[in-house]
Amino acid sequence: xxxxxxxxxxxxxxxxxxxxxxxxxxxxxxxxxxxxxxxxxxxxxxxxxxxxxxxxxxxxxxxxxxxxxxxxxxxxxxxxxxxxxxxxxxxxxxxxxxxxxxxxxxxxxxxxxxxxxxxxxxxxxxxxxxxxxxxxxxxxxxxxxxxxxxxxxxxxxxxxxxxxxxxxxxxxxxxxxxxxxxxxxxxxxxxxxxxxxxxxxxxxxxxxxxxxxxxxxxxxxxxxxxxxxxxxxxxxxxxxxxxxxxxxxxxxxxxxxxxxxxxxxxxxxxxxxxxxxxxxxxxxxxxxxxxxxxxxxxxxxxxxx
Amino acid sequence: xxxxxxxxxxxxxxxxxxxxxxxxxxxxxxxxxxxxxxxxxxxxxxxxxxxxxxxxxxxxxxxxxxxxxxxxxxxxxxxxxxxxxxxxxxxxxxxxxxxxxxxxxxxxxxxxxxxxxxxxxxxxxxxxxxxxxxxxxxxxxxxxxxxxxxxxxxxxxxxxxxxxxxxxxxxxxxxxxxxxxxxxxxxxxxxxxxxxxxxxxxxxxxxxxxxxxxxxxxxxxxxxxxxxxxxxxxxxxxxxxxxxxxxxxxxxxx
Numbered sequence: 125x126x127x128x129x130x131x132x133x134x135x136x137x138x139x140x141x142x143x144x145x146x147x148x149x150x151x152x153x154x155x156x157x158x159x160x161x162x163x164x165x166x167x168x169x170x171x172x173x174x175x176x177x178x179x180x181x182x183x184x185x186x187x188x189x190x191x192x193x194x195x196x197x198x199x200x201x202x203x204x205x206x207x208x209x210x211x212x213x214x215x216x217x218x219x220x221x222x223x224x225x226x227x228x229x230x231x232x233x234x235x236x237x238x239x240x241x242x243x244x245x246x247x248x249x250x251x252x253x254x255x256x257x258x259x260x261x262x263x264x265x266x267x268x269x270x271x272x273x274x275x276x277x278x279x280x281x282x283x284x285x286x287x288x289x290x291x292x293x294x295x296x297x298x299x300x301x302x303x304x305x306x307x308x309x310x311x312x313x314x315x316x317x318x319x320x321x322x323x324x325x326x327x328x329x330x331x332x333x334x335x336x337x338x339x340x341x342x343x344x345x346x347x348x349x350x351x352x353x354x355x356x357x358x359x360x361x362x363x364x365x366x367x368x369x370x371x372x373x374x375x376x377x378x379x380x381x382x383x384x385x386x387x388x389x390x391x392x393x394x395x396x397x398x399x400x401x402x403x404x405x406x407x408x409x410x411x412x413x414x415x416x417x418x419x420x421x422x423x424x425x426x427x428x429x
Numbered sequence: 430x431x432x433x434x435x436x437x438x439x440x441x442x443x444x445x446x447x448x449x450x451x452x453x454x455x456x457x458x459x460x461x462x463x464x465x466x467x468x469x470x471x472x473x474x475x476x477x478x479x480x481x482x483x484x485x486x487x488x489x490x491x492x493x494x495x496x497x498x499x500x501x502x503x504x505x506x507x508x509x510x511x512x513x514x515x516x517x518x519x520x521x522x523x524x525x526x527x528x529x530x531x532x533x534x535x536x537x538x539x540x541x542x543x544x545x546x547x548x549x550x551x552x553x554x555x556x557x558x559x560x561x562x563x564x565x566x567x568x569x570x571x572x573x574x575x576x577x578x579x580x581x582x583x584x585x586x587x588x589x590x591x592x593x594x595x596x597x598x599x600x601x602x603x604x605x606x607x608x609x610x611x612x613x614x615x616x617x618x619x620x621x622x623x624x625x626x627x628x629x630x631x632x633x634x635x636x637x638x639x640x641x642x643x644x645x646x647x648x649x650x651x652x653x654x655x656x657x658x659x660x661x662x663x664x665x666x667x668x669x670x671x672x673x674x675x676x677x678x679x680x681x682x683x
Binding site for chain 2: 146147148149150151153154156157169175176177178180181182183184185186187188191195198199200201204323325326327328330332334390391393394397398
């Protein structure tokens with residue numbers, strides 16, 4: 125069998141699959157479950173400074189090619205998240221990534237410093253949530269200077285490896301990647317959800333989500349995610365966690381070949397269950413065996429050669 | 430099943446002063462213990478136990494804003510619906526059913542699906558809050574009604590009646606739904622009596638199909654792995670009967 129292990133910022137993953145932020149990762153028990161199901165790394169749901177209930181339900185709706193969600197950054201707040209994160213780090217064999225957000229660059233840094241106490245393998249700055257414009261203003265991920273200021277503030281507080289989660293919903297994505305790399309970001313996570321989008325129920329004539337709009341995930345966005353990762357690869361000389369629409373080993377290999385070193389799997393849990401991580405890892409190994417690859421590094425960026 | 434459908438209310442039944450049953454023109458196949466996500470446009474979306482099947486019916490107590498708005502709806506109104514979700518109760522031969530308060534909704538359906546081959550302990554605070562007494566009687570099940578204040582049936586809590594049953598009879602399983610503190614007690618009694626217990630648990634839910642993690646108890650997703658959990662799972666749950674999470678994910682005491 126091929127060796128499916130991979131590395132991001134020197135952190136070893138047994139296989140390239142990653143539970144991305146926003147799926148399952150509310151509690152240590154959930155993260156452990158995903159890790160035991162075979163995820164190469166697991167990400168805790170984005171934490172902010174204070175507890176947030178998020179938007180009113182419905183916050184998730186499905187359609188034939190994925191999900192629409194506007195959870196609205198609900199989280200238990202930094203203090204409780206640190207306690208849960210400590211438990212997760214102690215329980216999970218797989219590396220734990222701690223996602224976080226803030227209203228200002230300084231708030232990002234403040235939350236990052238708190239989360240770093242729990243010693244996760246990596247921090248991930250969520251500068252790209254598409255569902256909180258009215259409260260937070262334009263996402264930092266839309267503006268290279270704003271994104272860079274977040275990284276600079278975080279890096280001043282902690283030396284822990286930092287990934288920055290980018291938005292596909294801006295023509296500035298590549299400029300943002302270069303700007304955060306220049307400030308010392310260690311990795312890129314791409315992409316956050318696409319859109320926003322909307323679903324309307326025609327009998328009741330109402331948008332389904334209470335927030336009306338939400339970010340699109342799942343199969344519908346895979347070609348967008350693959351294109352973004354392809355464009356980002358080599359651009360900022362940073363390793364990439366490729367996220368968007370991956371549900372099979374073939375999808376994961378496609379994302380690796382676009383330039384990702386690890387691959388997020390979220391919406392696919394809906395159809396393939398939590399076992400999707402182990403299944404995709406096996407499917408990647410089968411593809412590698414069948415096609416003469418012995419290491420994941422041979423796949424990463426292969427579509428650029 | 431994850432896609433939202435619109436269903437029309439074709440019948441409304443007053444079950445007691447607080448609970449109304451809404452019958453929907455919806456042929457969704459479901460079994461006892463499963464639930465649907467019920468959407469009221471502009472109000473919200475909640476997980477609700479299936480109370481009747483063919484056609485689908487849900488029984489809703491007026492306890493807050495969502496249920497208050499639901500109670501104002503008239504026949505002909507549309508609600509949104511997705512599901513059915515969850516595993517439902519497992520089938521066993523000699524079953525004792527322990528229902529506390531609103532927990533009677535899925536369990537009355539279970540008694541019907543067991544065709545009356547069950548003993549049902551049905552409890553409420555007072556006579557006016559007993560749910561589905563006639564409906565359960567009609568299944569042919571042996572019914573033991575209990576009220577905390579003694580205004581009807583036995584005076585006392587359901588676990589008193591269950592203790593007697595477990596002492597005097599043999600059961601393959603006890604199926605329970607109701608306040609979690611009550612279910613925890615039922616589970617502990619089953620453990621002592623070496624009888625398998627199935628408890629239908631409830632947590633704050635968002636997606637309903639196992640991706641968001643909001644309803645997780647010790648790694649188990651109430652929506653997708655439950656809501657009915659068996660003894661071997663209940664044994665491993667440190668949060669069962671103790672803590673739950675609010676909409677933000679903060680742990681709060683039960």
